[in-house]
Amino acid sequence: MKKDGTPVPNHRSPFIVGYGGSGVIKNIGKDCCKAAVDNNLSIGKKVAFLGDANRNGSYASHILVDYRLVVPLDDEVNLAEAATVPLAGCTAYESLEKVGLKIGFSPSTEEGNPVTTTGLGKTLLIVGGSGGVGSWTTLLASALYPDLRIICTTSSPESREWCLKLGATSTIDHGSVNDLGGGRNGSVDYIICLSEPTKELFGSLAEVVKPLGKICLVVAGDGIKSLDMSFIFFKSCTVCTETVFSSCRSGFILNQKDQIGQIFSLFSLGKIKFFPLAPGWKGIAGTLDWKSALQDGGVMDVLSSGHCRGKLVMKIAEDKDLDHVDTVT
Template sequence: MKAIVTPGPRPVADPAALADVEAPEPELRPRDLLIEVRAVALNPVDFKVRLSRAPGDGAPDILGYDAAGIVTAVGPEASLFKVGDEVFYAGQINRPGSNAERQAVDERIVGPKPRSLDFAQAAALPLTSLTAWELLFDRMRAGVDEHETLLVVGGAGGVGSALIQIARARTRLRVVATASRPETRDWSFGLGAHAVIDHSGPLDEALIAAGERAPKYIASLTQTPRHFEALIRAVAPQGVIGVIDDLPPGPIDGLKSKSVGLAFESMFTRSVQGTPDMVRQHDILSGVAALVDAGRIRTTLTEVLGPISAETLREGHRRLESGTTIGKLALTGF
């Protein structure tokens, strides 16, 4: 089958950073689905893995962690889907990814594709929606009926775009997003943020200047080392700071005096660790699909770059590495 692989860490400007190849057909595990990939979407994890991972044992290293497609076969213990079903999913970081014509994926991390979206629109949602949902409800444990404030640091990014919508659709939280450009401010408001503050300076000062109360929940989705001291000052006593990137080196003593929780979210934890609640990702994606079809969440796709190929993927990686993209980029078909 056709696939795009990485030969190991190379800059995106290198034509060999991603290569078109003929790869072996996937082998199904008992609870796997074999999926014909119709569209993929890009996330920062794609280029981060490309820059850090070398292929193992001579096998092609196929990246890609967002996709939508059609089930063409099921493993002997699979029961959630049947051949012909349209699905969307984010895959598993320690298995071959979605940048291939076909992919084997555990059914417990796959959801039914929203009926109201095409494949590219659907492919833009899984990784960011799963990350946002897990961070808000499983890690920070926000209540759906709380009249508290949620600060979303990086509202126009992929996860921020999903988190604003999920919080508005499923909770009574006041959602305050951060942005620094007119287009990212408009994007965040368009997704439902109650307010948008500038993250080019100290965030605690920006919250005060905007007349916002101390947020009980802070979702730090980007540049956490830069903002962390301000987030400690900003968070409400007994609140929670949720992080999806990395903490800065140094002490975190400021959290203790306020009894603030610190939570980490990695969307791949359940699948890589094989946790007993792995099927929760299927349930979350099913919930996201229902919200989309009910008109309460929209796709965050902003552009389809073209067909799934090494050349088009390199362009997508280049744009993501620039750090200026809004929403999600997708590719369709081979």
């Protein structure tokens, strides 16, 4: 069954979920051997990969992945760390770019150095800052825009502490967005919304966003069908949406392999100091032994609670085979 309770179509059953992770290349298709060599991909190579929504996912010991979504890993990055990057990292990357906070490398800069501007005088609001995508959004924004004011919404003292560790300037309660100040002038330049845009929440975002500001909606739910755009219209704001699967569904219009690679480069350059693995993740049932994932208090319980800090990963492999680590959120 799908999340909404409808059955999976017969032609997609059994349906395997999971769309990002890391592992070791076991084989290479004969039609992409040259492309694999050109992209430094070879059998036995450690890689990170983004899944394709048109194929079965990565909750499996083996997965077929398009080479255009695969990135080779340096030895300094372990598979658990690498698995946090493709799905959540790309979503964060593309969301930041869509609101105008560019991350991409520039040919005019010294090779290997990303473009950075300070972000002085600008404010970014991240709604839902402590989850997997929120963690990567905060890390990337604070790494590349050191003077940017980053505000994360949180729901607990632990989440607040986590967001500040990631580089947030401050945090507010989920229900206190209006306290930032709004009206015709607003108070926030950029908004990345990682929660369903309910009528109440979107009304608050419309209130606090500045004229000509930008809002990126990452979660689609029933609320997105009936957004009140009236105040947004009179502020001449931009509202966009984000899903990493749009690219592969439309002929790979984005170079997501490079996006993933740039995130790893930020780590190599010391711009990002750590990967946002959930605190104590190894102690959660199912992370190191997928057969325990459905236990009470296991990884699936933690995910469904909606209160996970950082990124959870789950190793899906036989006991003696530690090659494959798959992301689960």
